[in-house]
Amino acid sequence: MTVNIGIIGLGTVGGGVYDMLVNRSDRINERVNGGIRVKKVCDIREDLGKDMNLPPGVFTKDYRDILNDSEISLVAVLTGNTKVALKIINECFENSKHVVTANKALLAGHWKEIFKKASECNSILYFEASVGSGIPVIQGINEGMAANRIDRVKGVLNGTTNYMLTRMEKEGLTMQEAEKAAIEAGFAEPDSSADINGLDAAHKICVLANVIFKTPVNLDDVYCEGISGLELQDIKLAKEMFGFDIKLLSVINVTSKGVEVRVHPSFLPSGDVLSGVKDEYNGILVRGDASGEVMFYGKGAGRYPAASAVVSDIIYVAQKINYGIAGKIPFMYTDTSGSTPVLDMENLSFQYYLRFKTIDKPGVLSTISGVLGKYNVSILSCYQKGRAGEEVPIVMVTHRALEGNLKKALREIDEMGIIKKKTVFIRLESDMEIY
Amino acid sequence: MTVNIGIIGLGTVGGGVYDMLVNRSDRINERVNGGIRVKKVCDIREDLGKDMNLPPGVFTKDYRDILNDSEISLVAVLTGNTKVALKIINECFENSKHVVTANKALLAGHWKEIFKKASECNSILYFEASVGSGIPVIQGINEGMAANRIDRVKGVLNGTTNYMLTRMEKEGLTMQEAEKAAIEAGFAEPDSSADINGLDAAHKICVLANVIFKTPVNLDDVYCEGISGLELQDIKLAKEMFGFDIKLLSVINVTSKGVEVRVHPSFLPSGDVLSGVKDEYNGILVRGDASGEVMFYGKGAGRYPAASAVVSDIIYVAQKINYGIAGKIPFMYTDTSGSTPVLDMENLSFQYYLRFKTIDKPGVLSTISGVLGKYNVSILSCYQKGRAGEEVPIVMVTHRALEGNLKKALREIDEMGIIKKKTVFIRLESDMEIY
Numbered sequence: 035m036t037v038n039i040g041i042i043g044l045g046t047v048g049g050g051v052y053d054m055l056v057n058r059s060d061r062i063n064e065r066v067n068g069g070i071r072v073k074k075v076c077d078i079r080e081d082l083g084k085d086m087n088l089p090p091g092v093f094t095k096d097y098r099d100i101l102n103d104s105e106i107s108l109v110a111v112l113t114g115n116t117k118v119a120l121k122i123i124n125e126c127f128e129n130s131k132h133v134v135t136a137n138k139a140l141l142a143g144h145w146k147e148i149f150k151k152a153s154e155c156n157s158i159l160y161f162e163a164s165v166g167s168g169i170p171v172i173q174g175i176n177e178g179m180a181a182n183r184i185d186r187v188k189g190v191l192n193g194t195t196n197y198m199l200t201r202m203e204k205e206g207l208t209m210q211e212a213e214k215a216a217i218e219a220g221f222a223e224p225d226s227s228a229d230i231n232g233l234d235a236a237h238k239i240c241v242l243a244n245v246i247f248k249t250p251v252n253l254d255d256v257y258c259e260g261i262s263g264l265e266l267q268d269i270k271l272a273k274e275m276f277g278f279d280i281k282l283l284s285v286i287n288v289t290s291k292g293v294e295v296r297v298h299p300s301f302l303p304s305g306d307v308l309s310g311v312k313d314e315y316n317g318i319l320v321r322g323d324a325s326g327e328v329m330f331y332g333k334g335a336g337r338y339p340a341a342s343a344v345v346s347d348i349i350y351v352a353q354k355i356n357y358g359i360a361g362k363i364p365f366m367y368t369d370t371s372g373s374t375p376v377l378d379m380e381n382l383s384f385q386y387y388l389r390f391k392t393i394d395k396p397g398v399l400s401t402i403s404g405v406l407g408k409y410n411v412s413i414l415s416c417y418q419k420g421r422a423g424e425e426v427p428i429v430m431v432t433h434r435a436l437e438g439n440l441k442k443a444l445r446e447i448d449e450m451g452i453i454k455k456k457t458v459f460i461r462l463e464s465d466m467e468i469y
Numbered sequence: 470m471t472v473n474i475g476i477i478g479l480g481t482v483g484g485g486v487y488d489m490l491v492n493r494s495d496r497i498n499e500r501v502n503g504g505i506r507v508k509k510v511c512d513i514r515e516d517l518g519k520d521m522n523l524p525p526g527v528f529t530k531d532y533r534d535i536l537n538d539s540e541i542s543l544v545a546v547l548t549g550n551t552k553v554a555l556k557i558i559n560e561c562f563e564n565s566k567h568v569v570t571a572n573k574a575l576l577a578g579h580w581k582e583i584f585k586k587a588s589e590c591n592s593i594l595y596f597e598a599s600v601g602s603g604i605p606v607i608q609g610i611n612e613g614m615a616a617n618r619i620d621r622v623k624g625v626l627n628g629t630t631n632y633m634l635t636r637m638e639k640e641g642l643t644m645q646e647a648e649k650a651a652i653e654a655g656f657a658e659p660d661s662s663a664d665i666n667g668l669d670a671a672h673k674i675c676v677l678a679n680v681i682f683k684t685p686v687n688l689d690d691v692y693c694e695g696i697s698g699l700e701l702q703d704i705k706l707a708k709e710m711f712g713f714d715i716k717l718l719s720v721i722n723v724t725s726k727g728v729e730v731r732v733h734p735s736f737l738p739s740g741d742v743l744s745g746v747k748d749e750y751n752g753i754l755v756r757g758d759a760s761g762e763v764m765f766y767g768k769g770a771g772r773y774p775a776a777s778a779v780v781s782d783i784i785y786v787a788q789k790i791n792y793g794i795a796g797k798i799p800f801m802y803t804d805t806s807g808s809t810p811v812l813d814m815e816n817l818s819f820q821y822y823l824r825f826k827t828i829d830k831p832g833v834l835s836t837i838s839g840v841l842g843k844y845n846v847s848i849l850s851c852y853q854k855g856r857a858g859e860e861v862p863i864v865m866v867t868h869r870a871l872e873g874n875l876k877k878a879l880r881e882i883d884e885m886g887i888i889k890k891k892t893v894f895i896r897l898e899s900d901m902e903i904y
Contacts (some may be wrong), residue, residue, distance in 0.1 A: 054616055054759060064683075064802045066616060168760030172611020175872035176595065178605020180500060181489055181780035226681070307766065310745035317764075324489060324777035325603030331742065342759035345616035357794045367499045 036068040037352040040100035043112035044077040050341030053195050064103035064276040074100050101129045111135045126153035129294045136163035136348040142240035142253045149368045156361035165238045166316045168339030169332040182322025184246045185288040191238040193314040193334040194222045195231035195282045200312045221314045232260035232297045239284035242296050257296035257448045280307035292377040300463040380438035385462040390428040392456040398452050408442035411435040471503040472787040475535035478547035479512040485776030501787045509535050538565045548569045562590035569782040577675035577688045584803045591796035595782035600673045601751045603774030604767040617757025619681045620723040626673040628769040629657045629664035630696050630717045630748040635747045656749045667695035670732045674719035678730050682809045690811035692731035714744040718753035727812040735898040815873035820897035825863040826890040833887050844878035846870040
């Protein structure tokens with residue numbers, strides 16, 4: 035039986051999905067008895083429909099034409115606007131339709147609400163494209179690693195910032211130059227603030243946390259720090275002195291005290307497998323107690339990588355529709371009655387890279403280390419390499435210390451009148467020995 | 470409804486599977502209504518059963534007790550012996566049971582036969598653990614990348630040899646020392662010949678080729694060359710001179726002329742993402758026309774990584790059994806009426822690393838390059854670095870040349886009386902410029 039679908043949103047991803055569904059009927063028909071027919075597509079921008087040479091009657095400006103079409107059992111909701119997408123998806127469920135989406139902001143912000151509604155309406159929601167685009171990581175975690183207890187995820191989830199950091203590291207570009215380069219290469223939108231401030235990555239790690247934990251993780255509980263505070267000189271110094279690579283990492287870490295869910299720039303040892311995730315690529319390292327560490331890697335953005343994931347979802351939902359089991363076999367095992375408590379960043383401990391820009395006066399180093407010591411921040415390595423005519427920063431790597439303590443110590447140091455510029459601190463992701 | 474299963478073979482993997490099924494009922498019951506019950510386990514080694522503290526009546530020495538148990542709908546066939554496994558799996562199908570296996574040799578050698586039988590009996594066969602162990606790569610390719618045309622796979626598929634090559638590269642161990650180290654570290658069996666001669670990797674790439682191509686690829690058509698011909702000095706020289714890393718690569722490559730399926734040692738540029746797959750890890754880089762390159766990475770061997778994949782398969786087959794659709798939704802889309810023709814290695818072209826050990830006589834280099842030229846093998850770089858008291862090899866990297874031509878040229882050169890020891894040639898996997 036042919037499965038009729040609707041597509042709402044004909045932007046980059048939606049256009050790619052339509053294209054793939056129409057031009058790959060061979061692969062699709064093999065997997066879905068009777069094939070998939072795109073019965074209606076919708077966008078408020080009429081010109082987009084005109085550009086696509088659609089058969090007559092397929093395009094509509096009013097998404098309710100899709101909701102009210104009882105032949106359509108599956109809707110790909112690919113609008114970027116979160117509020118609009120939420121409204122439409124809820125209405126899809128109410129009209130007994132299954133949904134595929136790529137909207138990570140929507141999922142991260144409204145997980146509980148959406149999955150509660152889906153369950154009440156016996157609808158299913160697939161969303162492979164929301165994290166890592168064409169990389170089948172949601173499926174890999176949820177199905178391929180189904181038998182595992184997952185206790186850690188470390189991901190490079192944002193291609194734009196990874197491209198920027200790679201260019202800074204390799205070619206010595208400044209942050210501003212790197213952003214320009216990313217826009218020119220097509221890896222950043224003219225407004226890439228959600229990439230740079232970490233929000234995009236926070237949405238994605240929040241989605242992954244919700245896939246892993248049965249009780250939902252709220253987006254508000256995810257610690258989020260972007261890359262805008264990074265300076266080229268820290269990337270260079272840490273590379274030269276310690277061999278560290280810089281990444282904007284998204285982390286889920288299950289400890290005996292609770293769960294960490296956090297996004298921030300981190301230093302990694304250069305041999306780390308995530309250090310090999312360069313340019314616009316994404317990599318997600320998932321640790322299962324039986325499987326060990328598994329990494330999923332690929333292009334985390336772009337029209338066809340995203341469409342690849344959406345179409346794969348469509349195929350598998352359509353298959354379930356065809357056999358009358360869509361909405362019967364759950365996809366996510368979400369218990370919306372509670373929330374997973376996420377640990378406060380202040381109570382976590384890290385090793386830190388610190389850079390102090392001090393005034394030139396004897397005893398400064400001793401003052402700094404005294405204050406650090408007072409807050410139980412102990413120094414593993416300290417460097418101050420003088421060069422003629424240069425202002426010389428003091429660079430340190432600490433042992434593990436409590437984030438709250440480190441921040442108190444830095445505040446105190448910064449207020450002592452010996453610091454010329456706010457002290458830089460960057461977390462180390464793995465415990466590292468310095469030689 | 471509880472799904473009753475049988476396990477045949479209680480070795481490393483089978484024992485791990487039993488353990489996981491019994492100790493993870495929380496995760497399993499969530500996914501399979503009524504849960505999974507291990508009703509019978511079978512091994513000819515009675516002592517294995519005794520060690521496991523099984524409930525009474527669960528252990529049997531006779532696998533027919535499982536075949537004849539009409540309550541058992543799914544059998545995990547985890548015997549290492551290919552012939553025995555083939556017989557048992559066929560009988561499982563004949564007795565209307567679904568099967569999960571990890572036996573790559575069986576799948577590679579009997580793909581057509583097994584899938585024909587499964588289809589005739591309306592049974593399904595899952596085999597995630599056969600390639601990459603706990604890495605969900607079969608599912609990733611078959612489902613997550615379902616909408617893609619896959620035109621290339623490059624994989625590090627054998628953990629034993631990868632561990633050995635990593636130790637040789639990093640620590641300068643010889644092949645013999647590296648093999649000993651792998652045995653000591655538990656990454657090689659006392660007889661690791663199927664790892665070292667490439668057969669294990671050939672089985673795995675053959676399985677992947679069969680997942681990708683609808684018409685089966687025969688194991689006999691897979692080119693297979695192991696690592697035993699490699700010498701430490703080539704690994705060192707290629708690293709020093711060109712920055713190459715060595716891997717035992719398994720490759721599927723779709724070209725306009727046909728399909729390549731081959732296993733052999735290859736040099737890669739050190740920045741290549743597969744170069745980052747070190748030690749006992751596996752990595753499989755899959756190129757889809759929509760998704761772009763996607764990599765799956767993780768531990769390719771071990772009790773629990775393998776059990777992780779087997780149990781995930783069991784969960785998803787049990788789910789299908791529960792909803793009455795097992796055997797209705799195909800897992801593989803295999804057309805057993807024909808075979809995919811695989812290109813002959815002699816007709817492929819590569820760049821080559823060559824090392825000549827020549828007698829010390831003027832004009833030798835010119836003679837060699839003359840013969841290479843006669844067979845259209847053109848030299849990109851040539852090095853002969855003399856050190857006092859050492860025999861000095863001539864090391865070259867060629868432009869792309871036909872394998873058949875290269876071999877003819879080397880045979881001619883080796884017979885000219887100017888070569889002291891058989892010339893070494895190692896293929897470069899990517900086209901590389903040398904600086």
